[in-house]
């Protein structure tokens with residue numbers, strides 16, 4: 001394998017890392033011929049990737065060489081949102097951007113807002129040089145909570161961090177609860193371990209409002225109403241207690257406030273929980289029987305949570321309750337028992353070295369939540385808010401498509417007095433509103449270092465090909481902007497390979513990353529078999545003193561949705577918006593082969609709900625609530641449970657049927673913990689759009 005550098009005339013294979021927002025963080029192997037990437041495949045030497053990628057990233061060359069790639073800087077020439085641009089030189093673009101940002105920063109740097117998320121999960125092309133640049137200027141901070149914050153906070157308050165089982169040991173489990181996850185679509189390499197366990201006799205139970213591809217392949221499916229996972233966990237605890245399916249020794253030695261949690265759980269008999277979850281009480285009793293059997297038989301029981309379930313008002317508490325469960329039955333005693341939501345806490349990322357918060361020099365800029373960008377872009381200056389947002393610099397994100405209540409987001413981006421710069425590969429919905437679009441490199445064209453949230457291997461991404469056209473890595477764009485704005489600190493001169501080395505410092509063997517593309521972190525097989533949780537008490541904390549000190553409930557509880565199912569007669573259907581199988585958030589929507597497979601924006605609706613509205617399969621439907629309306633194609637299917645519709649996302653608005661997407665309907669309400677969004681906490685109604693409209 002030629003690993004030194006891309007050789008223009010030779011056939012070479014370059015090791016990389018998948019940059020997308022997926023727990024699997026695959027190791028990539030890119031074959032390059034005559035300077036052109038001809039194939040991207042999974043690295044067979046990386047145990048988690050095992051040589052296979054998902055369909056989306058298998059098409060990465062199609063995405064990289066897409067005819068619509070932006071390969072030169074573009075300057076807006078039409079009205080905002082119209083998407084009309086002309087090419088300009090880098091010199092002209094950066095000169096004007098530096099001048100405009102400098103003028104705003106001179107008045108108040110907090111009027112500048114960076115907006116970024118997981119368009120790349122790379123530590124270097126994500127928040128390294130960009131963070132240095134914005135810290136040095138003293139711009140507003142962005143609260144980057146749009147995906148995982150509620151669940152992350154739930155884990156933090158219960159287990160002490162984003163920690164849990166090692167994913168490979170799910171293969172040895174005897175009972176696996178797949179809770180809030182369509183693993184086949186969004187955690188494929190975990191599914192490999194789950195199917196191994198299934199072959200070896202494990203029982204698989206899927207808990208998800210949607211009858212997903214994963215639910216179909218499990219032994220049982222519990223199709224609860226969105227936002228009721230906490231109630232289900234409490235009902236399950238009730239049954240474990242009533243039947244004494246408990247590991248008393250583990251509870252005594254390794255948990256905090258068991259008696260208080262027990263008292264709360266005993267208020268949740270299956271009938272009460274089932275009424276809230278919209279399921280039969282027997283389903284809760286049966287689930288408890290299966291889960292409790294593990295306590296007596298010592299057969300390992302494991303829970304794979306994913307982030308869907310925490311995108312509701314009570315998402316943080318729901319994760320807390322589910323994270324408590326393994327301690328009740330002593331599941332942590334086994335390496336194949338426990339729970340996994342995220343493993344990212346295991347990575348010794350040197351964030352201060354990468355992002356240099358010291359460049360703030362004592363300043364404490366305000367923080368703006370990325371999920372409320374719709375409201376905040378429309379807010380005038382005030383003593384409470386500070387200056388109106390005058391400039392946005394967007395990278396690794398497509399907020400006009402992915403942020404909730406997108407009509408307001410688009411309205412904010414359309415402000416004529418807002419200066420917007422977008423670093424992008426394509427002319428997305430957000431790029432349509434930019435004053436400048438700057439061409440960014442893809443993962444095949446730059447260096448990066450990665451952590452993961454579904455396994456515990458650090459990865460390195462080497463550039464496989466030279467940047468296409470005039471594209472530049474994000475790091476280089478911020479380096480050049482810094483230079484033009486007179487920011488002379490030596491840290492702005494660090495090159496990308498140096499940044500890759502700084503990401504882990506001495507904590508990860510960089511030579512191993514260079515040689516094999518990944519380095520496995522030394523993590524124990526059964527991290528909490530003897531307690532040792534990274535909480536203040538060292539125990540699994542059923543009661544969180546830290547939350548109590550904030551005036552919150554120290555014990556976890558079921559927190560109802562902001563928009564509870566059946567609570568509004570005008571909007572009788574609950575809507576969730578899981579990703580369409582061939583898309584990853586709003587990435588890949590414009591990759592022709594994937595878009596063709598996906599077809600059109602779909603709304604899955606149960607036959608009973610469809611019949612009540614005279615909706616036939618394939619009809620164009622109008623999905624609406626007080627926040628707006630969205631047209632898409634109806635798929636009458638039992639993938640949706642009665643009373644819940646599934647609006648598959650996230651299509652670009654301009655590729656939708658009426659120039660909107662499912663986020664036209666979602667709200668800017670936040671979660672109980674972590675200030676996360678509540679995409680799956682949304683009531684709607686659906687009607688047929690008459691033909692010809």
Ligand code: SF4
Nearest residue numbers: 018022025026054057
């Ligand atoms: S999106 Fe996930 S499964 Fe697909 S290649 Fe990337 S890390 Fe692997």
